Amino acid sequence: MNEYDFVIIGGGAAGFAAALKADELDVKTLMVNRGPIGGTCVNVGCVPTKYLLTALELKKRALVNHYSGLGFTLKEFDFRKLLDGKDELVKKLRREKYEKVLESLENVDYIDGSARFSSNSEIVVNGEKIKFKKALIATGAKPRILTIGGVEDVKDRILTHIEALELKKALDSVVIIGGRAQALEFAQIFARAGSEVTLLQRSIRIMPTAEPELAIELEDILGEEGVNINTSVKIRRLERAGEGVRVHAEVRGKEKVFEAQYVFFATGRSPNTHNLGLENTDVKTNEKGFVIVDETLKAGKNIYAAGDVIGEPMLETVAAKEGFTAATNALEEKNIKIDYRVVPKVVFTDPQLASVGLTDREAQKFTECSCRTVEISNVPKALILGEERGLIKMVVDAKTKEILGVHILAYNAAEMIHEAAMVIRNRMTVDEVIDTLHVFPTMSEAIKLAALSFKGDISKMPCCAL
Numbered sequence: 001m002n003e004y005d006f007v008i009i010g011g012g013a014a015g016f017a018a019a020l021k022a023d024e025l026d027v028k029t030l031m032v033n034r035g036p037i038g039g040t041c042v043n044v045g046c047v048p049t050k051y052l053l054t055a056l057e058l059k060k061r062a063l064v065n066h067y068s069g070l071g072f073t074l075k076e077f078d079f080r081k082l083l084d085g086k087d088e089l090v091k092k093l094r095r096e097k098y099e100k101v102l103e104s105l106e107n108v109d110y111i112d113g114s115a116r117f118s119s120n121s122e123i124v125v126n127g128e129k130i131k132f133k134k135a136l137i138a139t140g141a142k143p144r145i146l147t148i149g150g151v152e153d154v155k156d157r158i159l160t161h162i163e164a165l166e167l168k169k170a171l172d173s174v175v176i177i178g179g180r181a182q183a184l185e186f187a188q189i190f191a192r193a194g195s196e197v198t199l200l201q202r203s204i205r206i207m208p209t210a211e212p213e214l215a216i217e218l219e220d221i222l223g224e225e226g227v228n229i230n231t232s233v234k235i236r237r238l239e240r241a242g243e244g245v246r247v248h249a250e251v252r253g254k255e256k257v258f259e260a261q262y263v264f265f266a267t268g269r270s271p272n273t274h275n276l277g278l279e280n281t282d283v284k285t286n287e288k289g290f291v292i293v294d295e296t297l298k299a300g301k302n303i304y305a306a307g308d309v310i311g312e313p314m315l316e317t318v319a320a321k322e323g324f325t326a327a328t329n330a331l332e333e334k335n336i337k338i339d340y341r342v343v344p345k346v347v348f349t350d351p352q353l354a355s356v357g358l359t360d361r362e363a364q365k366f367t368e369c370s371c372r373t374v375e376i377s378n379v380p381k382a383l384i385l386g387e388e389r390g391l392i393k394m395v396v397d398a399k400t401k402e403i404l405g406v407h408i409l410a411y412n413a414a415e416m417i418h419e420a421a422m423v424i425r426n427r428m429t430v431d432e433v434i435d436t437l438h439v440f441p442t443m444s445e446a447i448k449l450a451a452l453s454f455k456g457d458i459s460k461m462p463c464c465a466l
Contacts, residue, residue, distance in 0.1 A: 003131040004030040006331060007123060009115045009276070010138030012039020013316045014307030014323030016098065018136050021327035023105040030132070031108055032115040032125050038098040039140055040308070041316040044162045047093055048086045049185055050348055055082055056192035057350045066386035079170040079193050086165070117277035120301060124277075134302050134330045137283070137291055138323055139276065141269035141308035146177065149237035157245040159264040161186065171195040175247050175258050177235060178266030179206040181347040184218070186264060187227045188349050197226065198258050200233040200249060207347065211359055211393050213373055214409040218353055221389055230256075238263060271309045286311075295337045297326040304330050313343055342425040346414040351376075351390045354417035357405030357424040363395050370398040372453040376410045379449060380463055381441035387411035394430075394450040401429040406450070412443045419447055430454050 006022050008015045011033030022029040036043045062072045102110055113126040122131050143160035145151065151158070159174070161182060170193040176183050179201025191197045199206075199222075206222075206229065207215040223229055236248040236255075247258040271290045278285065282300040284292045291305040299305040306322035308314040318340075325336050347353040363369040376382045376390035387410070395405035406420035423433060433451040438444060440463060449458050 007132040007135045011037045013319040014138035017320040017323035018327035023107045029108045034114045038094045051086045117281045120281045137305040138307045139272040141271045144268045144270045145265045154245045173260040174262045175260040176264045183266035198228040201231045211407045296329045296335045344417045344421045352413035354413035355407040356421045368398040370396045379446045392446045392450045
């Protein structure tokens with residue numbers, strides 16, 4: 001029977017970060033993975049979707065710009081070729097960033113297969129028993145499809161992000177169920193590819209946990225692009241409609257029927273814990289099946305867990321941080337904890353919706369807070385770019401002036417949010433941000449302008465006021 005000091009189940013971001021740490025410590029390690037190496041992000045998540053979003057943003061900018069004297073003609077738009085380019089990028093990154101990395105790890109063996117725990121010190125892989133001292137569960141999660149009437153009857157008309165990224169051509173029409181990051185990103189992908197898009201969201205607005213002002217503004221922008229957004233929706237049932245699907249729903253108390261070629265489920269994720277044999281260990285799961293861990297990512301006596309399999313926030317960078325931290329704690333017997341307070345989150349629509357820290361509502365639960373919301377049209381670089389739609393909201397402790405949260409809806413917000421993350425991580429105040437020189441003209445100036453708005457009316461200040 002083979003024996004290892006450390007076993008990693010899963011080959012995504014969390015698993016690879018853990019493998020790097022184990023190799024650094026010269027620990028005899030085994031990684032077991034089923035399916036494409038690299039996990040969700042590189043294969044069917046961040047990389048392919050952002051490739052499509054960026055390409056379709058370029059298409060939009062080629063057709064619509066605000067510069068006098070410039071006009072462009074789109075010579076070609078072939079969605080199938082665009083998908084081929086996406087596939088090539090995924091293949092390249094999977095090879096360069098995962099397969100080659102794994103090959104370079106001297107202390108890490110790899111098995112392609114399914115692992116199942118038979119005890120707290122043994123797994124079975126492809127029929128072979130393997131003993132271990134420590135283990136990490138990093139099996140990720142999969143798309144969740146709602147169990148509503150008619151689902152089984154229209155299986156061939158249902159998409160998740162996985163099937164959507166394998167399409168051969170642009171859709172004629174699609175109904176998207178959901179209203180958070182994935183739903184919004186795919187709504188824009190489909191709309192800009194020429195599809196008729198209807199979005200059904202159960203909450204009173206899209207992105208219900210985001211700052212309301214920003215979510216409402218983004219809803220308006222997507223609506224202007226042709227996305228038919230319906231909120232306060234209860235899905236009743238699905239039924240076949242010729243070569244398409246019909247969605248019966250209640251919208252704000254009224255019965256409505258929506259028809260499309262496909263229905264796309266963006267309704268959350270379920271953990272990959274089925275058939276792991278967790279019942280043979282001391283590892284526990286919650287009512288949704290996610291592995292329960294403590295603050296050090298410990299799930300059992302000698303078993304840790306990291307990444308999407310432990311639940312929100314399901315972000316690639318968080319999974320990697322958790323995997324590295326879990327491996328460090330397991331192999332060096334440390335008790336490191338992750339500061340989730342400074343995790344930046346982004347919806348990669350155009351404009352992008354980015355946030356870090358507390359919302360206005362969250363901050364008010366424990367302190368008196370002060371907030372300011374500034375229109376992006378006050379940022380000179382936004383005017384230069386012709387990207388004036390959007391807002392930035394800053395949440396501040398009214399007494400100490402410490403910045404508790406920054407929320408941005410703007411072109412390039414995903415790049416801007418990093419400064420905000422450092423501001424919050426270092427517990428900086430409004431005055432300290434104002435005292436920090438920013439390059440002019442840049443979109444990041446919006447953060448300084450938001451801080452300046454606590455001092456006065458920024459619309460009456462000149463460029464580079466301080």
